[in-house]
Amino acid sequence: MSAEEIFEKLKKSVIGGKRKDVAALCTEGKGAGIAGKDLLTKGLLPGMEEVGRRFRCEEFYIPEVLVAARAMHAGLEILRDELEKQPAAQVGKVVIGTVEGDLHDIGKNLVAMMFTGAGFEVVDLGIDVPANRFVEAAKERGAQAVAMSALLTTTMVNMEKVVAELRKAQFKGKIIIGGAPVTKEFADKIGADLYAADASEGAESLRAAMAAA
């Protein structure tokens, strides 16, 4: 199989959520001497980009996104050793969490998946994360972005505190927020850099913002 054929099959296998096929194709590609970065950027990531596009236009539902992301992870596992030697293969590091007082993780996990699919290294702080933990993690892990989620109107106000703490700590990266009650107006009001209406948009807009920075 030529490199182009492997890339195309990888893309299709990611879209179809075929994790065993993805792993086998990555193994085959490595064996054929194809660079891990190429398998990632020409096969796996285009596959997840297409998944994101289909999710945005409501052709795909969440389980389909999740099985696609899992398939991509299966490929990343095969390529891990090689990719870790080439940090340039990743587009950036993002710290993500659900804000203090909020125990919901569905949206946050979905966004984390899409970030991973878009090539980010994700540091997931989980749920009910206080402002200082966002700040500490961003600093300690050298993150280029912080992403926050909230499901409740009663907890989304805590995002403002995190933004203020990050600014106070002179965090220079991008701050992106989202969640059911969150709006663009709210994001602007609290001084976040980006707002995303859904997981796919979050990954797209953060990647675009990082590329432009």
Next chain:
Amino acid sequence: MTPRERFLAALERRPLPGRVPHFELVFYLTMEAFGKVHPSQRTYKQWKQMSETERQLHRDEMAQLYAQTAERFGQDAVMLHPNPSDDDELFRLIDNVNERTGRSVALVMHGDATYGIPDGERMTEFSMRLYEEPDAMKAEAAARVERALKKGERIKAHGGLDGFALCSDYCLNTGPFLRPAMFAEFVAPYLKQLVAGYREQGFYVIKHTDGNIMPILDQLLDANPHALHSLDPQAGVDMAEMVRLAAGKVCLIGNVNCGLLDTGTEEECVESARYALKHGMKAPGYVFSTSNCIYTGMRLSRYELILDVLRKEGVRPDPATVR
């Protein structure tokens, strides 16, 4: 008619003059309203160590809280959250609340067994299993229904409970978690079986789900619950549209915008309550309710505000007095 009779009449979509019945899935603000923690928020780690006298004091206090909530806020039905949740304590709670209300308030409790949206930690595994082990997932779905109906049998034998609220959430604000075709495969048949089983046992069934239900509305209606609950306007579910599409098949409960109760102005809250009432009252079966519940963190005054709208504007004329 008692509040219970009015609530059940609404579920059966029978003509119902007078004030529209009212129900909330949960009223969590018991500390603010009554100075007591909601029963579902308590942890009785030493329940079995307590003397029977002490246990009974706790049972009485929880039962009293449910009865007080119904009375103070004009709730025609209350949702029980038995704590502890074994059969014996459940039966005691049912009897205790019924004794206090004179069986005048309808009692419901959780009874879903279908697959809802899994939490974030289990979501990927759940999704993978749908694709990789579909037969095992269906067998599990059937077993869950069987277990729920067995419990239903035990509750029926005891008596005193009117129905179940099936609270597995199927939808997000954007739409169903599962593609409608997958919902038809992994959820709808079991929901239908569960509803039919409960109906056969003599229970009323309220199907609750958050989110935008419109893409699976036909499947929800086909399951034949007595009522659909939440009808969430934050997810784009419109009461006028629901009346048009579903009022002939199911009782409608909900649609007063919980998000507005939190962040909107008083005028917006009143307007949301008015909108739900205006259209809901056109349905033969309609129960006034928020689009979720009176949850922790909400202002009690906002709940009281929409109840005021219900009292003033949620009254159907009695045909006998209308000329």
